Amino acid sequence: MRGPSTPYDLKRAIGRSVGYFWNFPHAQLYAEPKRLQGAGFLDVHEEDTGRRRKIYTITEAGDAALRDWLAEPVKEHFELRDIAEIKLFFNELAEPDDVARLARDQIEQHERRIAEYEEMQRRYGGIEGVSSRMVTLELGLGMEYAAREFWRGVQERVERGEFSSMKRRPTAR
Amino acid sequence: MRGPSTPYDLKRAIGRSVGYFWNFPHAQLYAEPKRLQGAGFLDVHEEDTGRRRKIYTITEAGDAALRDWLAEPVKEHFELRDIAEIKLFFNELAEPDDVARLARDQIEQHERRIAEYEEMQRRYGGIEGVSSRMVTLELGLGMEYAAREFWRGVQERVERGEFSSMKRRPTAR
DNA sequence: GCGCCACGGTACGCTTCGGACCATGTCAGC
DNA sequence: GCTGACATGGTCCGAAGCGTACCGTGGCGC
Missing domain, CATH: 1.10.10.10 (Winged helix-like DNA-binding domain superfamily/Winged helix DNA-binding domain)
Structure with a gap:
């Protein structure tokens, strides 16, 4: 290209x-x-x-x-590779405060990224020739919106005390 | 755990x-x-x-x-790793038919995954103790919905002839 | 009693990763 | 006209990740 x-x-x-x-x-x-x-x-x-x-x-x-x-057809499903998601998965082992901070940081991070993407759309959106390369940007934006909404939901739930810590790990099989 | x-x-x-x-x-x-x-x-x-x-x-x-x-706070932004997205990014080099097929396949793939996830939600959603591990499933679902919507949009645009192929690559710098 | 399949694991070569390091131009400010 | 900072352009290398091939065990159905 x-x-x-x-x-x-x-x-x-x-x-x-x-x-x-x-x-x-x-x-x-x-x-x-x-x-x-x-x-x-x-x-x-x-x-x-x-x-x-x-x-x-x-x-x-x-x-x-x-x-x-x-x-060639695509066989592989996409892979997310999200450290934050992994940490949330293990939320039972963490303190609720950690989960709250995680959510807050994630919302911020995704908002920053959304701002960047929207700026790119404004700047290059209308330009002939470039716009076909902008298609994937929309997918990126869609993902970012979804992630932001998700973490907002997590935040609300933490505030309502729906996450609790498990101090000790289970020792029985 | x-x-x-x-x-x-x-x-x-x-x-x-x-x-x-x-x-x-x-x-x-x-x-x-x-x-x-x-x-x-x-x-x-x-x-x-x-x-x-x-x-x-x-x-x-x-x-x-x-x-x-x-x-510990998470510094890395998530990474998508989506072969289909890469291929779409290079859509100018492909035939519109290829793009159409790509979109069709992706919609199918995401729908399959959505069905799996929704099934998991139905099965384990209410169970005490497990449900905190189901949080991340929601993020997964959100991503899948966003991806499906995106590819549906691509499909419509291909049908309207908005993607065209570039037969020869540019040789000038 | 035997063949299949789930179980449980090792070996190994290739690719990917990322950080350290290096050398070349360019340009601003003194 | 010197110098130091910064962009340019690149190599090296050890560590980690990846995937496939391969191997033995044991339970269960026929």
């Missing part, structure tokens, strides 16, 4: 797009093109002076492989 | 709970207790006959560490 790019270019592009819902450790972005090049899906041009940038270009084979992959 | 358990016990328990939103390759569930035991957070009792089960019990130190962790 971007044309020939260096890993660093990708890193920045990702930071403003897919990075919001799929984390890429930057070291990966240097290792992966190397592999793809080995597989014949990318060509490299390495500068021989200065910063020695490596500019990768997709090959015909790479283009074909990408399109094949896109046409 | 469960008391002394074997990795296998955990594997099954996880399959019916956290496993829905956080994947655990079962090999991990044998390696991790070993590590935790090394750190003094678990005790082992290994059977010396038959299946040689390893039954792990949490220690005082482990219990304390767990509670500390639960009390």
Whole structure:
């Protein structure tokens, strides 16, 4: 989509797009093109002076492989990976105050993210060509709204004393 | 929460709970207790006959560490890890038919999951003691509803011809 | 008495991860 | 014209995560 790019270019592009819902450790972005090049899906041009940038270009084979992959059905269900959710799952072992703080922090975090996303929508929403890349932003927003509502509910319930701590773990099987 | 358990016990328990939103390759569930035991957070009792089960019990130190962790604030934002979303992000490179199929499959997948979750709610919702563990199920459901709505929207837009393919990639920088 | 399947676990190679580290330009402010 | 901060562009590496293949045990139905 971007044309020939260096890993660093990708890193920045990702930071403003897919990075919001799929984390890429930057070291990966240097290792992966190397592999793809080995597989014949990318060509490299390495500068021989200065910063020695490596500019990768997709090959015909790479283009074909990408399109094949896109046409392939998705079997995996999405995975959430939410530390806060894990902690809430173990709420019985925590103090109600901890749960309350967890909920408060989560609401704040999701609100911040919602503000970011809504700002992006306002800024780039109308622009021709870019808007088809904005579709996924809506999913992100939907998820954020749902999460915010959920944690608000948790907060209310904590306030009503519906979470209680279990001081000792069970020792019997 | 469960008391002394074997990795296998955990594997099954996880399959019916956290496993829905956080994947655990079962090999991990044998390696991790070993590590935790090394750190003094678990005790082992290994059977010396038959299946040689390893039954792990949490220690005082482990219990304390767990509670500390639960009390610690969560810094990381959740991560979605949705292959379908990635593919949709690259919709410009795919055929509209592929996008349509993607949306259809996703709607089906999310509906299946919603049915499972709703069934769980009906079955275990009222039960004393278990219901505090059901909280996270609500978040799961919220996410599923949001995702289903989103993909329905995508489907409608594909039908209206709002997605078009870009046959050739840009070659200029 | 035997074959199947749930149980319970190990081994191993590959990938992913993230933090530490390094070197090159650029530009603002003195 | 020097310097220090910061963006650029990248490598290295140990640790953790992943998934598949594989192995033995025991209960139960036929």
